Amino acid sequence: MIIDGSESSLRHFLGNLPAVDQVGADSRAAMLATRSIKTASKKWAIDLAISMVDLTTLEGADTPGKVKALCTKAVRPDPMDSSVPSVGAVCVYNDMVKIARTQLDAIGGGAIHVAAVTTAFPSGRASIEVKRQDTQDAINNGATEIDMVIDRGAFLSGNLGKVFDEIVLIKSLCGDRAHLKVILETGELVTYDNVRKASYLAMLAGADFIKTSTGKIAPAATAPVVLVMLEAVRDFYQLSGRRIGVKPAGGIRNTKDAIKQLVLVNETAGPEWLKPSLFRIGASALLNDLLMQRMKMREGFYSSPNYVTLD
Amino acid sequence: MRIDVKKTYKLYIGGAFPRSESGRVYEINDAEGNFLANPSLASRKDLRDSVVSARNAFGGWSGATEYNRGQVLYRVAELMEGRTFQFAEEIAALEGVNFKNAKSQVEAAIDCWVWYAGWCDKIASVSGSTNSVSGPFYNFTVPESLGVVGIFAGQQSALLGLVAGLAPVLTGGNTAVVIASEKYPLPAITLSEVLATSDVPAGVVNILTGSSAELAPWLGSHMDIDGIDLSGLSKKEEAEVRLAGVENLKRIFRFNDSNSLARVQAFMENKTVWHPIGV
Numbered sequence: 001m002i003i004d005g006s007e008s009s010l011r012h013f014l015g016n017l018p019a020v021d022q023v024g025a026d027s028r029a030a031m032l033a034t035r036s037i038k039t040a041s042k043k044w045a046i047d048l049a050i051s052m053v054d055l056t057t058l059e060g061a062d063t064p065g066k067v068k069a070l071c072t073k074a075v076r077p078d079p080m081d082s083s084v085p086s087v088g089a090v091c092v093y094n095d096m097v098k099i100a101r102t103q104l105d106a107i108g109g110g111a112i113h114v115a116a117v118t119t120a121f122p123s124g125r126a127s128i129e130v131k132r133q134d135t136q137d138a139i140n141n142g143a144t145e146i147d148m149v150i151d152r153g154a155f156l157s158g159n160l161g162k163v164f165d166e167i168v169l170i171k172s173l174c175g176d177r178a179h180l181k182v183i184l185e186t187g188e189l190v191t192y193d194n195v196r197k198a199s200y201l202a203m204l205a206g207a208d209f210i211k212t213s214t215g216k217i218a219p220a221a222t223a224p225v226v227l228v229m230l231e232a233v234r235d236f237y238q239l240s241g242r243r244i245g246v247k248p249a250g251g252i253r254n255t256k257d258a259i260k261q262l263v264l265v266n267e268t269a270g271p272e273w274l275k276p277s278l279f280r281i282g283a284s285a286l287l288n289d290l291l292m293q294r295m296k297m298r299e300g301f302y303s304s305p306n307y308v309t310l311d
Numbered sequence: 312m313r314i315d316v317k318k319t320y321k322l323y324i325g326g327a328f329p330r331s332e333s334g335r336v337y338e339i340n341d342a343e344g345n346f347l348a349n350p351s352l353a354s355r356k357d358l359r360d361s362v363v364s365a366r367n368a369f370g371g372w373s374g375a376t377e378y379n380r381g382q383v384l385y386r387v388a389e390l391m392e393g394r395t396f397q398f399a400e401e402i403a404a405l406e407g408v409n410f411k412n413a414k415s416q417v418e419a420a421i422d423c424w425v426w427y428a429g430w431c432d433k434i435a436s437v438s439g440s441t442n443s444v445s446g447p448f449y450n451f452t453v454p455e456s457l458g459v460v461g462i463f464a465g466q467q468s469a470l471l472g473l474v475a476g477l478a479p480v481l482t483g484g485n486t487a488v489v490i491a492s493e494k495y496p497l498p499a500i501t502l503s504e505v506l507a508t509s510d511v512p513a514g515v516v517n518i519l520t521g522s523s524a525e526l527a528p529w530l531g532s533h534m535d536i537d538g539i540d541l542s543g544l545s546k547k548e549e550a551e552v553r554l555a556g557v558e559n560l561k562r563i564f565r566f567n568d569s570n571s572l573a574r575v576q577a578f579m580e581n582k583t584v585w586h587p588i589g590v
Contacts, residue, residue, distance in 0.1 A: 301532035301534065301558070302529065302532070302534060303534050303535070304366075304533075304534035304535030304559070306534070307534060
């Protein structure tokens with residue numbers, strides 16, 4: 001046991017975490033971003049990135065039709081090329097979960113997860129009862145992954161026990177039926193030290209994944225933040241023997257960004273993390289750019305957004 | 312004694328002035344063979360980035376009213392006028408003509424720009440039509456912007472060739488990726504500085520300096536380019552581009568006259584509308 005579950009032991013553990021070397025993290029992330037991935041490796045990286053995409057639509061204007069179209073794209077991203085792998089999951093709001101699950105099952109996407117954002121996403125400002133109900137609804141409707149947000153207000157004002165207990169509660173609702181991803185919303189956590197602290201807090205409370213952002217706030221998944229989180233999961237594995245996944249989300253729009261993320265994973269957490277069960281990328285526009293790059297590598301000339309589906 | 316502040320010649324992509332992604336430059340000489348400058352040698356990735364920013368800028372530029380586009384383009388001419396001296400010096404050095412001759416070339420280029428600016432809100436009246444049909448319909452045809460146009464600027468006159476290629480494309484509401492004259496790129500770089508301080512939105516014009524032969528096949532085959540003006544290319548390069556451009560049915564043209572309505576019409580599509588009468 002790393003902590004005994006009491007707030008004081010949690011506080012003690014998080015308080016004793018070493019501080020993040022901010023300049024070091026920035027420069028290491030910048031250095032890794034200069035790695036050049038070409039030809040066969042790039043092809044492999046593109047397909048891996050596609051299989052790691054959590055294809056996301058989180059708009060107030062979402063409709064059942066849009067979600068169904070997204071599911072179709074998730075199963076077969078490029079209608080003209082069956083060798084393109086399916087994505088990792090479809091990520092939607094609570095009320096779209098059933099529609100997404102039904103559609104995926106109907107078109108042969110049974111293996112694709114449906115992730116639901118819950119606990120009053122994106123702000124997390126609701127009573128614990130509402131958060132519980134929100135999550136329960138999603139699981140009952142067939143969500144196999146739950147993306148919960150932490151209460152950043154409580155975290156920043158030092159109320160760590162509240163944040164911890166909420167994650168424990170949501171984890172207990174998930175049980176064996178759903179994976180729990182905990183969104184830290186790093187854009188609101190201000191410092192890398194806080195990112196490291198929040199990462200450990202989430203992992204200690206039972207998160208299966210830690211996720212950078214909601215996508216509603218900038219900055220989102222910047223490279224140094226992802227680096228800090230990857231270091232946290234690596235070190236947590238040494239401590240506990242459990243491998244926790246990482247999901248950067250928000251701001252990853254093109255193939256170059258996605259490949260930079262994969263380099264970060266490989267060089268920080270290690271190649272064991274280079275699989276969809278331990279690394280996901282939350283994105284919507286990214287998938288089209290990955291497909292266009294794939295076409296470029298296949299055909300030898302630059303493609304156009306006219307040849308990929310509109311979302 | 313003062314040390315000269317030498318200029319770094321850069322590309323113009325999406326309203327910014329980046330160096331080439333490849334880090335390459337090449338050397339150009341003046342008419343007497345003395346070293347003049349090291350402009351950037353653009354790579355295919357610079358071209359790709361230019362096309363992305365041109366495509367992103369297309370909606371706003373083609374959606375602006377024709378009247379507004381005319382005003383914005385006229386303002387470019389105003390700013391060019393203020394740079395007459397700089398343009399003329401560059402032309403004189405590159406082409407080996409005297410200053411007076413160079414200055415008259417600049418004036419011709421500015422006049423050409425104004426001529427095209429004036430056409431923005433008139434082209435639809437001249438090029439469009441109302442058509443008689445055998446039914447109770449108003450039927451009319453209007454020209455619409457095509458999309459992203461690649462331009463190989465005319466080589467014979469550094470500035471006029473560039474203006475004669477670029478201005479009509481913008482008049483039609485298109486956005487442009489320009490490959491500047493390989494031997495005479497300086498006026499194109501100065502024009503990019505004019506455009507950056509004018510009201511032309513970022514990304515509407517992107518200017519690359521470098522090797523036409525290197526960039527031509529990539530531009531020709533790029534699926535997100537809708538038309539190409541290859542006035543500045545050799546016959547051999549033209550054949551390559553035309554072949555590559557077949558894949559997505561690009562409109563590919565070569566022009567001779569600098570002031571010609573055909574240059575505007577070449578990169579517009581006609582839309583015909585049927586509107587019921589009495590409804």
